[in-house]
Amino acid sequence: MINGNALQGLTLMLIFLLVAMVVAANLGAMSLSVRALWQAPLSDLIWQIWLNIRLPRVLLAVAIGMALAVSGAVMQGVFRNPLADPGLLGISSGAGLAVALAIVIPLALPPQLALWLPMIAAFIGSLLVTLLIFSFSRLAEGNLSRLLLVGIAINALCGAAVGVLSWLSDDQQLRQLSLWGMGSLSQAQWPALLICLLLILPALLLLQSRARHLNLLQAGEEDAHYMGIDVKRTQHQLLVLSALLVGTAVSVSGVIGFVGLVVPHVMRFCLGSDHRWLLPGSALAGAILLLLADTLARTLVVPAEMPVGLLTSLIGGPWFLWLILRQQRGFE
């Protein structure tokens, strides 16, 4: 069964995303057009800036946007709860705690490594929480409500620990900590981007291949079981994959809200709730939203930049409200 409308929607979004990427790669504090690039020799400073600063940033925005939105869609599907979001299982807060530890408890590290320390710490933190959730979900035998409680407990625990650390921290560490929490894509550099892509792309593909199972899960665990799915295993795999997506995203960009919670809802309005279309739709819409937000973040207040998390909410929020209102009117 091919859903013509959804296919059309996806194609439109893909075209829009590609156009937006080209436009975003042309916008920035430094005015450099594709034509200027074409004429300049590769060794030139503008190529330097385009290749090493702007291009990785555009690609990173797309990758992180996809990761956040898809993991949100999967979490909402697995928990069959529209309020589920990537932060729910405590992965972001685990990453936040690891970053706080890295900032407040100084290690004697070579300066080159010290720069990447928050990123590495966040990755380790989110990985640890993912493992914790993984083993818990085994112990709880896939009992989802218990898993949610575990997530809430991890969130509370990590939040408190970050509180203790920020209480212990000095002035400068405190500022570093609070800025990390705001989320930003300014850390975009090739090594980080490549590692990100290596983790995000396979996870996205694997999730897409499980989309049909995710649909069956919507009928309820029992029904899904009778339709021939190993329910617990599937839930397990879906959660770990989306945890991997969130962990990767958080470690490079800090906590960027809104994308994971709202984009899947918007896509459900537009494409329906078939996950085979919902997942790629969320990926494309998440990428578009974060790319637009980040492009504005780095061009609006040139030569400075704004926190991107503010802009995702500012752009996405009104649109989402409008959709809800329209939906409401449709029902009347």
Added chain:
Amino acid sequence: MKHLILLWLLLTLPSLAAERVVSIGGDVTRIIYALDAQSQLVARDSTSLRPAQAARLPDVGYMRQLNAEGILALKPTLVLASAQAKPSLVLQQIARAGVRVVTVSGDNSLQAIPQKIITVGQALQRESEAQALVQQITQQIRQLPQQSLPVKVLYIMANSGMKTMAAGNQTAADGAIRSAGLENAMGSVPHYQALSQEGVIAAAPDLVMIGEDGLKTLGGEAQLWQLPGLALTPAGQQHRLLIIDTQALLGFGLDTPQAIMKLRQAAESLNHD
């Protein structure tokens, strides 16, 4: 023809030698102006508000939230950055794009001030001006009274949206208070701490010190004395308040020795009461 080329070289050399400088850190910018090198300055960060002319330059944002492309678009040849902006991937990216990045000390001590001047002077090739300025500043530092005075000072930080905090040790305020030969009333605890009623009473400050903006955030002096516990302290009973210029006193830049002197004088006048 030869003459023309020589003339051209003579005319262009000074402009080739001039740097395009981006200054990151309020203290750094202030020093650049004091060395009369502001003509080379093309941008500053959001903490650089002094002197007033600096505020007219393009603002590259908060020192810990810089944008590499935004800074590179200004085509700088030199970025002078306070150590408080580090570690920073953005500064590393800028350095990798071929721009010289020089780090200026970010310590909260009087000894750091001459160091900052020398670093900036060397980077801008204004060593002789820097030497003169260092002498002037060391003179001011030397004039600060050495003998300690048993006056306990409490520095209150009130930023909107945050709890009212008191400065413990390892803070810029602690450094300033001790440099004035006074005691930090909250010196036994580290960093900035939320104001607690009993803690304030036990600290028994003789003098309360607050920034102009902080006082505004609290809603004026009357509101300040309403803070928990403050009314029961020696400072609170006699309403001894010193409103300070936070950038001057806590920035550990060119204005700091004089600001410390003012603090010392305020404390000395208390003792005569």
